[in-house]
Amino acid sequence: MSSGQNFARWFRGAAPAPAQPLERARTAPRISRRCIGLGEFTHDLRGSEEHKPCVLDMGPTSPANITFLADRSLRIYNEDILRAARDPSFLARQEDGSQRIDADKFFAENVAYPQNHFDAILFWDVADYLPEEVVRPLVDRMHAILRPKGSLLAFFHSKDAGLDSPYCRYHIVKPDTLELEPEPGPRLQRIFNNRHIENLFLDFGSRKFFLGRDNIREVLVVR
Amino acid sequence: MWKPRPEDNRPTVNPPQPSQPSAPPVAASAPAVVAQPKETPKPVVESRADVGHIGKSVVIRGELTGNEDLYLDGEIEGTVNLRDHKLVIGPNGKIKATITARDLVLHGRVEGNIHASERVELKRSCSLHGDVSTQRIAIEDGAYFKGAIDIKEHKETRTESRKPMAAVAGGLSNGGSSSVGSGPTLSASSGTQGSFLEPK
Numbered sequence: 001m002s003s004g005q006n007f008a009r010w011f012r013g014a015a016p017a018p019a020q021p022l023e024r025a026r027t028a029p030r031i032s033r034r035c036i037g038l039g040e041f042t043h044d045l046r047g048s049e050e051h052k053p054c055v056l057d058m059g060p061t062s063p064a065n066i067t068f069l070a071d072r073s074l075r076i077y078n079e080d081i082l083r084a085a086r087d088p089s090f091l092a093r094q095e096d097g098s099q100r101i102d103a104d105k106f107f108a109e110n111v112a113y114p115q116n117h118f119d120a121i122l123f124w125d126v127a128d129y130l131p132e133e134v135v136r137p138l139v140d141r142m143h144a145i146l147r148p149k150g151s152l153l154a155f156f157h158s159k160d161a162g163l164d165s166p167y168c169r170y171h172i173v174k175p176d177t178l179e180l181e182p183e184p185g186p187r188l189q190r191i192f193n194n195r196h197i198e199n200l201f202l203d204f205g206s207r208k209f210f211l212g213r214d215n216i217r218e219v220l221v222v223r
Numbered sequence: 224m225w226k227p228r229p230e231d232n233r234p235t236v237n238p239p240q241p242s243q244p245s246a247p248p249v250a251a252s253a254p255a256v257v258a259q260p261k262e263t264p265k266p267v268v269e270s271r272a273d274v275g276h277i278g279k280s281v282v283i284r285g286e287l288t289g290n291e292d293l294y295l296d297g298e299i300e301g302t303v304n305l306r307d308h309k310l311v312i313g314p315n316g317k318i319k320a321t322i323t324a325r326d327l328v329l330h331g332r333v334e335g336n337i338h339a340s341e342r343v344e345l346k347r348s349c350s351l352h353g354d355v356s357t358q359r360i361a362i363e364d365g366a367y368f369k370g371a372i373d374i375k376e377h378k379e380t381r382t383e384s385r386k387p388m389a390a391v392a393g394g395l396s397n398g399g400s401s402s403v404g405s406g407p408t409l410s411a412s413s414g415t416q417g418s419f420l421e422p423k
Contacts (some may be wrong), residue, residue: 049376063362066372070360076372083367 007119037210037218039176041153045120047073053119056145058126064171064179065122071214077118082126082167082186084110085134103137111138116147125155125216127200129186132158136200143203143223152204152221156192161215163188281314287320296331306340314348327357336370 047053052075057065060080069076084090085101090109093100121142127135146152157165167186171179190202194209194217201207201221210218248312274292277283281297289303295303303310303322310324316331323338329349337343339357347365356381362368 052373054371061362061366061368063364063366066360066362070372070374074376078368078370078372080367080369 006120030181032173032182033178033212033214035176035178035212035218037153037155037208037220038172038178040208040220041120041122041151042172042175045072045074045151047075049073055119055120055122056113056118057122059122059124060169060183062067062169062171066174068154077113078136079111081110081138082129085130086186100133101131105135105138106134107137107141111129111141111145115144116150117145119147119150120209121146121150121152122170123152123154125157125168127154127192128157128188128190129167132189139200146223148223150221150223154197154201154221155216156197156217156219157188158211158215158217159191159193161188161191165215272306279313 009071023222045053045055052073054075054077055069056077056079057069058079058081059065060083061078066076066078085106090101090106091099092105094100123142127139130138142152155170165188166184166189168182171181173179197209197217197219198207199221204221204223206222208220208222210220212218225308274294275289277297277299279292279296283297283299283301285301286304287299287301290309291305292309292311293305294311295318296315298317300319303318303320303324303364305324307325309326309328310322311328312318312331312333314330316329316333318331318333318335319335320335321338322333322335325340326342326344327337327339328344328346328347329351331348334351334352336353337351337357339355339356341357342359342361343355343357345351345360345362345366345368347363350367352369354373356373356375358375360372360374
């Protein structure tokens with residue numbers, strides 16, 4: 001079968017795209033991506049010298065994001081929750097011999113903010129890569145620290161993305177445009193379907209889904 | 224027709240230095256030639272003398288205050304106060320302190336809040352766990368930061384530069400961009416299912 005036919009099959013969804021090794025992602029350039037969810041998320045997100053809304057970025061430190069948010073007179077908080085979750089000091093040995101994150105210890109040192117502190121949270125696709133025992137408590141914690149009517153932007157891979165989907169850092173370059181920078185290391189832990197996502201954010205007021213062409217669903221959640 | 228007088232053919236000599244008015248011409252010119260190369264590095268020596276240096280083997284617990292720029296490569300626990308001066312924390316620096324300075328350049332590790340009246344630079348090798356309050360901040364790609372950033376707008380500089388700066392220094396691996404729709408994604412093997420089917 002020719003490569004053109006392969007591509008046509010893949011484009012129609014009839015065949016999986018050929019798997020790419022992770023090594024390839026290490027040298028991959030940044031990919032520009034239009035992001036409707038981000039456009040809605042940032043639409044009304046602007047502060048002033050007198051009042052600076054608080055925004056929590058839960059991805060790796062991104063100079064571009066800090067520049068973008070600072071230009072909007074926002075107070076920026078940065079916490080790379082996935083990096084924290086990979087810290088072996090939070091691991092506790094279970095009865096069956098396996099090691100899992102001690103959630104109490106983990107949340108005593110991470111995402112520890114007062115209630116209703118944030119006006120917005122950039123959650124990115126962190127939930128897809130976090131260990132399972134941390135996901136639900138983290139969403140509960142985010143519900144607590146997000147003020148009512150505050151918004152949260154999350155991404156979820158669809159099942160077509162595949163488990164070898166590279167972990168990406170997200171850099172905001174325009175209000176509705178991101179640059180994705182593949183980074184080696186974290187692996188996709190699970191695939192959430194729409195019902196999982198609905199249940200995950202059940203305590204929040206509303207959830208709005210945007211399906212991209214790159215097997216990533218954007219979800220804008222309002223508390 | 225004007226003809227040059229013999230004394231006009233003499234090479235022009237530098238006017239006598241005010242500091243050496245009484246010295247004979249020959250004696251004055253000789254040291255001047257020797258002194259010239261010595262004078263050029265002098266400002267460098269002076270500027271180095273203005274910067275304090277704390278080496279990597281030094282450990283300080285308590286309050287560190289100063290009225291000069293400081294390069295800090297050791298360990299400090301307590302407070303650092305260089306209100307009107309520049310602080311550079313070297314790659315070996317491990318600081319657990321609240322830091323007050325005019326400018327801060329961070330290569331090492333800091334746990335504590337930073338108050339910089341003008342500028343903060345976070346280099347790629349650095350790790351900062353604390354809140355930053357400053358007018359301008361520059362963060363290199365690769366720097367680790369956990370905390371809050373509050374950009375203060377200084378009233379005096381408002382007319383010069385309205386926007387706060389959070390610049391990216393070099394070293395970004397920003398290769399050629401391509402749109403998402405144009406490239407295939409990775410393999411579509413089914414993943415493990417999340418365990419959030421049932422509501423809480």
